[in-house]
Amino acid sequence: MTRSRQGESYVLTYSDVGSFTIAPNGDQITCQPHPGVPDKTVRQILLDQVLPLILSRQGAYVFHGSAVALPSGAAVFLGKSGQGKSTLAGFLAREQFPLLADDCIVLTPQNGRLFVQPAYPGVRLWGDSLQCLGATENDHPLVREGRTKRRLTTPQFAHEPVPLRRFYFLTGASTPDVEIGKLEGAGIVRQMLESQFVLDPFDERELKTSFAGATAVARTGLCYHLSIPRDFSRLAESAGRILQHAATP
Amino acid sequence: MEFDPTRTWVASSRLAASEIGNESVVLNLADGKYYGLNDMANRVWRELQQPRSIDQIAAALTAEYEVAEDQARRDVTQLLSELHALQLIVAVP
Numbered sequence: 025m026t027r028s029r030q031g032e033s034y035v036l037t038y039s040d041v042g043s044f045t046i047a048p049n050g051d052q053i054t055c056q057p058h059p060g061v062p063d064k065t066v067r068q069i070l071l072d073q074v075l076p077l078i079l080s081r082q083g084a085y086v087f088h089g090s091a092v093a094l095p096s097g098a099a100v101f102l103g104k105s106g107q108g109k110s111t112l113a114g115f116l117a118r119e120q121f122p123l124l125a126d127d128c129i130v131l132t133p134q135n136g137r138l139f140v141q142p143a144y145p146g147v148r149l150w151g152d153s154l155q156c157l158g159a160t161e162n163d164h165p166l167v168r169e170g171r172t173k174r175r176l177t178t179p180q181f182a183h184e185p186v187p188l189r190r191f192y193f194l195t196g197a198s199t200p201d202v203e204i205g206k207l208e209g210a211g212i213v214r215q216m217l218e219s220q221f222v223l224d225p226f227d228e229r230e231l232k233t234s235f236a237g238a239t240a241v242a243r244t245g246l247c248y249h250l251s252i253p254r255d256f257s258r259l260a261e262s263a264g265r266i267l268q269h270a271a272t273p
Numbered sequence: 274m275e276f277d278p279t280r281t282w283v284a285s286s287r288l289a290a291s292e293i294g295n296e297s298v299v300l301n302l303a304d305g306k307y308y309g310l311n312d313m314a315n316r317v318w319r320e321l322q323q324p325r326s327i328d329q330i331a332a333a334l335t336a337e338y339e340v341a342e343d344q345a346r347r348d349v350t351q352l353l354s355e356l357h358a359l360q361l362i363v364a365v366p
Contacts, residue, residue: 213309217307
């Protein structure tokens with residue numbers, strides 16, 4: 025995806041899909057798909073990539089991650105692509121804990137707390153993750169033509185905002201056992217800023233919002249690093265440890 | 274503009290900053306770069322929320338930490354020079 029400006033508007037161009045032109049305040053999107061691009065592909069880009077950037081433009085705190093509603097509150101998983109965010113969220117959703125979001129996390133401050141907003145009931149997974157969740161790869165649609173991830177619909181879905189309970193930063197390291205440790209200090213803000221959706225990184229207003237979101241999360245004292253064994257057969261053990269950890273004060 | 278240690282300095286208005294624990298995180302809105310200030314640098318940053326000379330900041334540090342005034346002045350001069358290079362502080366006219 026490339027970003028450019030057309031007057032005051034923003035233009036997001038996807039070489040294999042088309043372009044999305046966004047009004048300066050984000051209240052209007054004009055989509056110009058290439059001929060023959062299926063509507064479902066346009067819808068997926070709009071939902072997973074364009075709307076998160078517009079929400080950021082409009083002042084929301086928007087992070088790249090996955091979230092589920094646990095009995096103790098919302099657990100959010102952040103980390104780089106391929107580190108297991110969606111797999112963990114999909115596994116927990118299969119275990120009857122409602123999914124909140126996969127890919128785009130929107131946090132809303134309310135009465136001194138942060139709430140995770142529900143997005144839509146689906147996670148995006150690669151074939152091996154689908155199989156470990158007991159799903160047959162070909163039963164689930166590709167997220168986008170020409171890509172390898174597929175969308176798994178999750179019957180368990182949270183329809184209301186859920187108060188934030190834990191923010192887990194997946195380290196990507198494969199450890200022999202589940203390791204969870206508290207994150208403190210300014211370093212969290214750097215990680216939060218790097219996990220955010222921002223339409224215009226040169227716009228002071230949007231930068232301030234992004235910074236306010238990152239520091240709001242850092243101040244909660246609910247941020248932890250998480251390393252899990254990179255072994256699908258031990259996913260239940262990792263999920264159990266997370267449940268236990270999220271339930272502790 | 275070169276750093277002038279005889280001037281009075283204050284935090285730039287084109288920043289977003291937040292204190293988390295004993296550290297401050299500062300985002301320079303001009304270039305989108307962010308910085309962490311800990312320990313004594315954070316204490317100096319608090320002073321710079323109001324216009325301050327190097328002597329004023331050094332005096333505040335010596336009153337609070339076990340540090341000789343000369344050493345404090347050298348440390349503050351070095352730090353302010355770096356903050357100035359990063360465009361995080363500006364000289365008061």
